[in-house]
Amino acid sequence: xxxxxxxxxxxxxxxxxxxxxxxxxxxxxxxxxxxxxxxxxxxxxxxxxxxxxxxxxxxxxxxxxxxxxxxxxxxxxxxxxxxxxxxxxxxxxxxxxxxxxxxxxxxxxxxxxxxxxxxxxxxxxxxxxxxxxxxxxxxxxxxx
Amino acid sequence: xxxxxxxxxxxxxxxxxxxxxxxxxxxxxxxxxxxxxxxxxxxxxxxxxxxxxxxxxxxxxxxxxxxxxxxxxxxxxxxxxxxxxxxxxxxxxxxxxxxxxxxxxxxxxxxxxxxxxxxxxxxxxxxxxxxxxxxxxxxxxxxxxxxxxxxxxxxxxxxxxxxxxxxxxxxxxxxxxxxxxxxxxxxxxxxxxxxxxxxxxxxxxxxxxxxxxxxxxxxxxxxxxxxxxxxxxxxxxxxxxxxxxxxxxxxxxxxxxxxxxxxxxxxxxxxxxxxxxxxxxxxxxxxxxxxxxxxxxxxxxxxxxxxxxxxxxxxxxxxxxxxxxxxxxxxxxxxxxxxxxxxxxxxxxxxxxxxxxxxxxxxxxxxxxxxxxxxxxxxxxxxxxxxxxxxxxxxxxxxxxxxxxxxxxxxxxxxxxxxxxxxxxxxxxxxxxxxxxxxxxxxxxxxxxxxxxxxxxxxxxxxxxxxxxxxxxxxxxxxxxxxxxxxxxxxxxxxxxxxxxxxxxxxxxxxxxx
Numbered sequence: 194x195x196x197x198x199x200x201x202x203x204x205x206x207x208x209x210x211x212x213x214x215x216x217x218x219x220x221x222x223x224x225x226x227x228x229x230x231x232x233x234x235x236x237x238x239x240x241x242x243x244x245x246x247x248x249x250x251x252x253x254x255x256x257x258x259x260x261x262x263x264x265x266x267x268x269x270x271x272x273x274x275x276x277x278x279x280x281x282x283x284x285x286x287x288x289x290x291x292x293x294x295x296x297x298x299x300x301x302x303x304x305x306x307x308x309x310x311x312x313x314x315x316x317x318x319x320x321x322x323x324x325x326x327x328x329x330x331x332x333x334x335x336x337x
Numbered sequence: 338x339x340x341x342x343x344x345x346x347x348x349x350x351x352x353x354x355x356x357x358x359x360x361x362x363x364x365x366x367x368x369x370x371x372x373x374x375x376x377x378x379x380x381x382x383x384x385x386x387x388x389x390x391x392x393x394x395x396x397x398x399x400x401x402x403x404x405x406x407x408x409x410x411x412x413x414x415x416x417x418x419x420x421x422x423x424x425x426x427x428x429x430x431x432x433x434x435x436x437x438x439x440x441x442x443x444x445x446x447x448x449x450x451x452x453x454x455x456x457x458x459x460x461x462x463x464x465x466x467x468x469x470x471x472x473x474x475x476x477x478x479x480x481x482x483x484x485x486x487x488x489x490x491x492x493x494x495x496x497x498x499x500x501x502x503x504x505x506x507x508x509x510x511x512x513x514x515x516x517x518x519x520x521x522x523x524x525x526x527x528x529x530x531x532x533x534x535x536x537x538x539x540x541x542x543x544x545x546x547x548x549x550x551x552x553x554x555x556x557x558x559x560x561x562x563x564x565x566x567x568x569x570x571x572x573x574x575x576x577x578x579x580x581x582x583x584x585x586x587x588x589x590x591x592x593x594x595x596x597x598x599x600x601x602x603x604x605x606x607x608x609x610x611x612x613x614x615x616x617x618x619x620x621x622x623x624x625x626x627x628x629x630x631x632x633x634x635x636x637x638x639x640x641x642x643x644x645x646x647x648x649x650x651x652x653x654x655x656x657x658x659x660x661x662x663x664x665x666x667x668x669x670x671x672x673x674x675x676x677x678x679x680x681x682x683x684x685x686x687x688x689x690x691x692x693x694x695x696x697x698x699x700x701x702x703x704x705x706x707x708x709x710x711x712x713x714x715x716x717x718x719x720x721x722x723x724x725x726x727x728x729x730x731x732x733x734x735x736x737x738x739x740x741x742x743x744x745x746x747x748x749x750x751x752x753x754x755x756x757x758x759x760x761x762x763x764x765x766x767x768x769x770x771x772x773x774x775x776x777x778x779x780x781x782x783x784x785x786x787x788x789x790x791x792x793x794x795x796x797x798x799x800x801x802x803x804x805x806x807x808x809x810x811x812x813x814x815x816x817x818x819x820x821x822x823x824x825x826x827x828x829x830x831x832x833x834x835x836x837x838x839x840x841x842x843x844x845x846x847x848x849x850x851x
Contacts, residue, residue: 239449241446242450242762242767246506246666246766250502252436253503283435285435
């Protein structure tokens with residue numbers, strides 16, 4: 194069974210490092226890459242009436258922007274490196290959504306970056322990397 | 338007719354700034370004079386009583402409609418209750434649709450428009466006049482109102498307009514037009530225009546000036562007397578920043594704080610009730626006894642009934658049509674699911690929050706009764722029950738809460754201001770939708786209405802505009818007259834939707850995702 198790497202990607206430098214790491218491993222092991230971009234979203238946040246009205250249009254815009262700005266450039270470069278690549282753009286809680294995708298798509302490994310900025314907010318609310326350590330359904334590599 | 342009223346509103350707006358330089362007193366007098374003489378007939382018409390009684394026909398209109406819908410849809414408020422909760426929890430939401438507005442968000446936004454001063458001040462008025470028995474009738478009317486909400490919100494989603502840019506506009510004006518056309522009933526367009534006019538007036542009045550006015554009253558209670566225009570300008574500035582400037586951060590703060598305030602309010606009420614746990618049985622005894630005998634209140638048990646019905650109708654807006662506008666923007670494949678979710682609104686607003694206020698007032702012994710007869714003592718005018726501090730309205734609620742938890746009046750003042758603010762934001766949207774229905778969807782039209790809206794915040798806070806507020810309350814209930822005619826005509830369509838959905842739910846065609 195070939196390896197399938199789920200990579201959490203948000204366009205940041207650490208995310209790029211995580212992706213490079215995953216691509217090099219996938220190439221070595223003959224595996225494939227599934228890049229997942231999660232847009233933070235809670236169905237329990239509170240919106241004004243106008244935001245509710247515009248939500249569908251905004252969502253469509255956000256998905257398009259993520260596709261063209263983040264995913265499309267990656268697809269061609271990784272495919273050029275000879276690694277099969279797929280992309281997903283999802284809404285939800287970042288760590289939970291990454292795990293859901295990994296389970297659903299039958300991934301064998303997860304790779305994410307961390308910014309290592311242990312500020313107050315991540316102490317209080319936790320970080321994506323910290324959460325994944327707790328809940329990841331498959332082996333998870335955290336790239337500094 | 339369509340152009341006439343908004344033109345008058347516009348003209349009024351442009352003349353106000355000039356007039357503001359004159360003394361505030363004369364502005365008040367002028368506005369009061371003009372409004373009272375030109376709108377008094379309308380207010381009297383809407384709030385007039387059945388001949389020979391003191392029962393306002395508009396209250397009967399709302400309660401009868403709620404009863405008809407309850408019977409017609411087979412007590413839908415209880416049958417679909419569990420399913421409504423499951424929908425709000427997201428059990429039936431496709432994970433691939435994440436990022437769209439959830440049922441929870443639609444409900445929370447619609448609730449923030451209805452939970453407000455009515456729940457705090459209005460209930461106190463009702464209990465003060467109608468006695469504890471009013472609570473019983475208020476709860477009953479709240480439960481019945483759930484069926485009205487269900488009907489109007491289903492229609493709101495079903496007949497909304499969707500535009501190419503992904504935006505949606507919905508509400509009674511759209512189902513009156515499109516639904517009537519579908520059924521081949523004439524007059525839909527006329528009713529829609531009428532509804533829109535009332536909706537704009539209601540939004541500027543009850544949804545704006547009244548809120549600003551009461552928020553200022555509450556501020557002066559806490560901080561002492563100061564000019565209303567200061568509150569008005571500050572409020573208008575914040576409202577402007579949110580609805581025109583699109584400053585989401587302010588909205589987001591209120592968003593977070595308003596539900597928290599709601600929880601704090603209900604939580605505090607529960608604590609006070611539990612602190613007096615030995616009185617709970619007695620309080621319910623008073624509520625039931627009062628509901629059927631009146632316990633000495635003005636008008637006997639009928640007095641209690643009118644107050645209770647009236648408060649529920651005023652508070653949860655079931656049948657008014659405003660919730661149909663709020664809920665219509667939600668993306669759902671099944672319009673009826675939004676109807677199910679919306680039936681929770683009167684439950685939360687009236688049956689839970691209003692009842693909490695009532696229980697606290699009763700349990701803390703604010704109402705004075707004769708120890709020998711057990712009947713409530715009336716004030717000198719014989720219009721309301723005598724209270725411990727001779728208070729009424731929001732001051733009565735404040736006194737009741739503070740008697741158990743000192744200093745709660747500051748929390749209450751904050752709650753009143755935040756509730757007023759969130760109600761204004763919601764009504765600015767309802768008014769806007771009615772405005773763009775009449776004048777067309779464009780950025781310019783939106784800006785015109787929003788600017789007028791902000792101006793009315795200042796006017797509402799600075800002046801004591803009795804007749805204006807009477808008029809705008811009348812306008813909100815006039816919305817219900819038009820809307821409920823529409824609901825009667827269109828209820829077979831909702832029934833068809835309901836039967837189709839219910840059978841698919843039972844057969845397992847509609848499945849849970851979790």
